[in-house]
Amino acid sequence: QLQLQESGPGLVKPSETLSLTCTVSGGSISSSFYYWGWIRQPPGKGLEWIGSIYYSGSTYYNPSLQSRVTISVDTSKNQFSLKLRSVTAADTAVYYCARHHQLENWFDPWGQGTLVTVSS
């Protein structure tokens, strides 16, 4: 059974870089049929797609965040990572990683999510 688990600091200072890693277990990140994505949810609000990556390293970003986001993959560790630069309080959210179907663009399964708070 495929499982995803986010990890990283829960508190980041304004203007610094948010860094999270998603570890995939129970399956290979090098699947031909899937991307691997990041989605976030500010407290009490809706869902926002951040971006996705293919195991080859091809990336797709939300234009609203593209200037600040980098997603990378490490197939040897079965992990992919998110970096979001120059964060502000508006970046406070629960960050989820998820498997992203390459053709149909749905997300399943999701990690449990990790709350990242931006505060000094």
Added chain:
Amino acid sequence: DIQMTQSPSSVSASVGDRVTITCRASQGISSWLAWYQQKPGKAPKLLIYAASTLQSGVPSRFSGSESGTDFTLTISSLQTEDFATYYCQQTKRFPLTFGGGTKVEIK
């Protein structure tokens, strides 16, 4: 970007009720739509993709349909475990976008 508008934002219902949630796309997306269920403190769970295809393991009381740019999620007989927030997502093109959510509450 394709905007997704859900209605209502919340609905109160009783166990056994039929519940309908609507999602409207700002432009044509054919059947490129997914529905998710999210319970408090939990990650979203995929229910339906391609507008009407039930994900494996999802109870048959859930169904999806489409009419033009309007999409509907129906729960035929609401169960206790169905009280949650539901989101639609257009899967047509990047950037992928979600509706604002519909909270199904206990009446």
